[in-house]
Amino acid sequence: MPEVAVVGFAQSPAVRRTSASGNGVELLVPLFQQVYLDTGLSKQDIGFWCSGSSDYLAGRAFSFVSAVDAIGAFPPISESHVEMDAAWALYEAWVRLKLGEVDVALVYGFGKSSAGELRRVLALQLDPYLMTPLWPDSVSIAGLQARLGMAQGRWSERAMAEVAARSRADARDNPEAQLIGTPTIEELLDQPYLADPLRAHDCAPISDGAAVVVLAAGDRARELCPRPAWITGLEHRIDSGQLGARDLTAVPSAVAAARAAGSDGVQVAELHAPFTHQEILLRQQLGLDEARINPSGGVLAGNPMFAAGLARIGLAARHIHTGTADRVLAHATSGPCLQQNLVCVMGGED
Amino acid sequence: MAQLAAVLGTGQTHHAAKRLDVSMAGLCREAVDRALIDAGVELADIDAIVLGKAPDLFEGVMMPELHLADALGATGKPLLRVHTAGSVGGSTAVVAASLVQAGIHRRVLAVAFEKQSESNAMWALSVPTPFVMPVHAGAGGYFAPHVRAYIRRAGAPEHIGALVAVKDRRNGARNPHAHLRQPDITLESVQASPMLWDPIRYDETCPSSDGAAAIVLGDETAARAAPGNVAWVHATAMRTEPTSFAGRDQVNPRAGQEAAAALWRQAGITDPLRQVDVAEIYVPFSWFEPMWLENLGFAEAGQGWKLTEAGETELAGRLPVNPSGGVLSTNPIGASGLLRFAEAARQVQGRAGAHQVEGARTAVGHAYGGGSQFFALWVVGADRPGD
Numbered sequence: 106m107p108e109v110a111v112v113g114f115a116q117s118p119a120v121r122r123t124s125a126s127g128n129g130v131e132l133l134v135p136l137f138q139q140v141y142l143d144t145g146l147s148k149q150d151i152g153f154w155c156s157g158s159s160d161y162l163a164g165r166a167f168s169f170v171s172a173v174d175a176i177g178a179f180p181p182i183s184e185s186h187v188e189m190d191a192a193w194a195l196y197e198a199w200v201r202l203k204l205g206e207v208d209v210a211l212v213y214g215f216g217k218s219s220a221g222e223l224r225r226v227l228a229l230q231l232d233p234y235l236m237t238p239l240w241p242d243s244v245s246i247a248g249l250q251a252r253l254g255m256a257q258g259r260w261s262e263r264a265m266a267e268v269a270a271r272s273r274a275d276a277r278d279n280p281e282a283q284l285i286g287t288p289t290i291e292e293l294l295d296q297p298y299l300a301d302p303l304r305a306h307d308c309a310p311i312s313d314g315a316a317v318v319v320l321a322a323g324d325r326a327r328e329l330c331p332r333p334a335w336i337t338g339l340e341h342r343i344d345s346g347q348l349g350a351r352d353l354t355a356v357p358s359a360v361a362a363a364r365a366a367g368s369d370g371v372q373v374a375e376l377h378a379p380f381t382h383q384e385i386l387l388r389q390q391l392g393l394d395e396a397r398i399n400p401s402g403g404v405l406a407g408n409p410m411f412a413a414g415l416a417r418i419g420l421a422a423r424h425i426h427t428g429t430a431d432r433v434l435a436h437a438t439s440g441p442c443l444q445q446n447l448v449c450v451m452g453g454e455d
Numbered sequence: 456m457a458q459l460a461a462v463l464g465t466g467q468t469h470h471a472a473k474r475l476d477v478s479m480a481g482l483c484r485e486a487v488d489r490a491l492i493d494a495g496v497e498l499a500d501i502d503a504i505v506l507g508k509a510p511d512l513f514e515g516v517m518m519p520e521l522h523l524a525d526a527l528g529a530t531g532k533p534l535l536r537v538h539t540a541g542s543v544g545g546s547t548a549v550v551a552a553s554l555v556q557a558g559i560h561r562r563v564l565a566v567a568f569e570k571q572s573e574s575n576a577m578w579a580l581s582v583p584t585p586f587v588m589p590v591h592a593g594a595g596g597y598f599a600p601h602v603r604a605y606i607r608r609a610g611a612p613e614h615i616g617a618l619v620a621v622k623d624r625r626n627g628a629r630n631p632h633a634h635l636r637q638p639d640i641t642l643e644s645v646q647a648s649p650m651l652w653d654p655i656r657y658d659e660t661c662p663s664s665d666g667a668a669a670i671v672l673g674d675e676t677a678a679r680a681a682p683g684n685v686a687w688v689h690a691t692a693m694r695t696e697p698t699s700f701a702g703r704d705q706v707n708p709r710a711g712q713e714a715a716a717a718l719w720r721q722a723g724i725t726d727p728l729r730q731v732d733v734a735e736i737y738v739p740f741s742w743f744e745p746m747w748l749e750n751l752g753f754a755e756a757g758q759g760w761k762l763t764e765a766g767e768t769e770l771a772g773r774l775p776v777n778p779s780g781g782v783l784s785t786n787p788i789g790a791s792g793l794l795r796f797a798e799a800a801r802q803v804q805g806r807a808g809a810h811q812v813e814g815a816r817t818a819v820g821h822a823y824g825g826g827s828q829f830f831a832l833w834v835v836g837a838d839r840p841g842d
């Protein structure tokens with residue numbers, strides 16, 4: 106079974122609104138050019154393509170079909186698509202590379218949240234018979250989770266504001282970030298509630314954007330990248346979709362994925378936490394006390410839906426590529442209140 | 456591939472235009488429970504689930520696998536949601552097989568469904584988007600020009616499509632799960648049905664169905680533990696090309712040709728017509744039978760209709776095509792591809808009941824989607840690869 110590594114990564118700047126179409130082509134073409142330039146690969150070298158996106162985000166059926174136009178997919182290509190964050194597309198591509206039939210795969214994700222009203226669109230992910238008719242929006246549901254944790258003494262509004270402040274400060278070094286700055290905790294806590302106890306800074310911004318990751322197997326990875334980020338563990342799990350049937354202050358799927366992926370001793374963790382309290386929850390549940398969390402600013406500094414999870418993997422891999430860490434963890438999530446979770450642990454060879 | 460994979464069991468729902476008796480969860484579970492029983496396993500034995508379905512707008516639910524996690528038995532396990540347009544049912548099986556072949560899981564459950572009565576597929580296909588050709592006439596209006604081009608190019612007689620419709624609907628009458636069961640359909644009755652999208656008549660089109668299909672795949676150890684015959688996966692292939700570009704051949708798309716070539720190479724098949732015993736091919740409009748026979752390499756270009764006309768694709772013919780009744784008899788869109796893959800497996804397992812092809816040992820499952828641009832295929836066999 107060949108070892109597989111992240112050897113290339115590019116992401117578009119996260120912005121509140123692009124004029125790009127919902128099918129992602131305009132966002133993706135420059136990113137493909139970037140990873141080709143960085144790795145020396147060309148379209149013909151890619152043995153498998155896999156993408157993640159959402160029709161509901163684009164407001165139309167088959168949005169991923171037009172995205173194929175960004176590739177220039179003729180002669181025909183070997184390709185697949187998940188209606189999930191592209192971190193799960195990376196999982197499918199990783200499996201394909203493990204099979205040993207191809208040695209390079211390109212994974213992409215894109216999302217144009219500005220095409221609709223995101224917090225209402227995401228209400229359509231709930232049980233359509235019993236929940237969606239009530240239209241509980243995604244921010245309000247996260248607010249219930251935050252309130253539960255506060256009632257248990259797991260976090261406070263101040264601790265949440267500290268996460269937001271740290272994220273925006275760290276994001277100053279991230280050229281793709283949407284929100285940067287150095288607010289004081291008092292300034293943040295003076296802001297009004299958006300969905301009690303969540304304030305605007307507790308919620309990831311609404312972003313348009315895309316991300317691309319190149320995977321390669323074995324010696325091919327060593328040819329393409331001076332220090333490949335070898336995937337030593339890649340696992341994902343899902344929890345119940347019934348919000349009343351699970352403890353919202355626990356994330357058993359993330360814990361199980363991290364345990365199976367072998368998360369001990371990671372130096373850097375890029376967590377996909379769209380709300381400040383969810384970063385605290387994940388840190389507590391995954392036992393990441395020793396790791397530097399979200400040096401990129403995390404998704405609180407820019408959250409392109411269906412690409413943000415994949416971007417966590419690319420951002421974490423960069424620490425291996427540049428030698429600033431030897432062992433890193435990336436996390437991706439999907440669904441309300443951290444329902445579905447993926448953990449990718451990567452390491453350097455030397 | 457690193458490990459062998461086999462189909463341990465399959466299940467499907469009763470299919471109907473409106474399954475008002477079940478929710479989406481109930482629909483999926485009907486297929487899942489039957490597949491588990493057929494495979495002789497329980498949900499606890501399943502390591503991962505792969506769910507496929509066509510666009511979320513077909514039910515009006517965004518990523519329904521999230522709320523279906525409990526019903527699918529996925530809670531606490533890995534769950535992947537595949538969406539590759541109409542080919543998705545096939546892709547779902549291919550992805551599930553790859554999880555076993557890569558040695559990651561021992562048993563994987565592939566599930567695909569569509570509950571079209573929850574919404575309106577014609578509406579979902581007709582959302583206006585800038586710079587994209589609208590498909591307001593539905594899939595039939597989109598594909599009718601391709602069919603017309605095929606008829607002209609191949610010089611095919613006009614009744615070939617009706618012959619396919621008669622065969623598939625009569626086959627469907629032998630399949631207790633089929634949505635449309637029309638044992639008394641005739642060439643004359645098909646030709647007398649209204650013209651919907653010239654040259655496609657009403658009786659030459661697929662129905663709109665609520666339904667689900669499920670397959671349990673396992674590795675060699677799991678296959679040995681299975682109570683009955685298994686269907687070994689001999690080859691899988693997926694290929695994609697863009698919807699439209701200058702010079703594109705929509706009648707005989709290159710992505711389909713290359714997917715088939717890769718499939719035959721992997722399965723060690725040099726003469727598909729001779730070596731394949733039965734084919735479940737995605738035929739939503741009757742004329743796609745001869746078109747795909749050519750695209751898959753069962754016949755030379757322009758010759759596929761001759762196999763159909765000679766009765767070679769009937770149940771007792773040289774290459775029985777869609778003995779289950781196919782998409783023309785049952786079409787829960789996202790599940791239609793997985794139904795093809797499952798029916799291919801049932802044939803080599805000898806479990807196809809009244810539509811069993813005598814002595815079938817090698818079978819093909821096929822699905823396509825988008826504007827004839829996504830292709831997913833597998834070859835399954837009664838014999839273990841290498842034996």
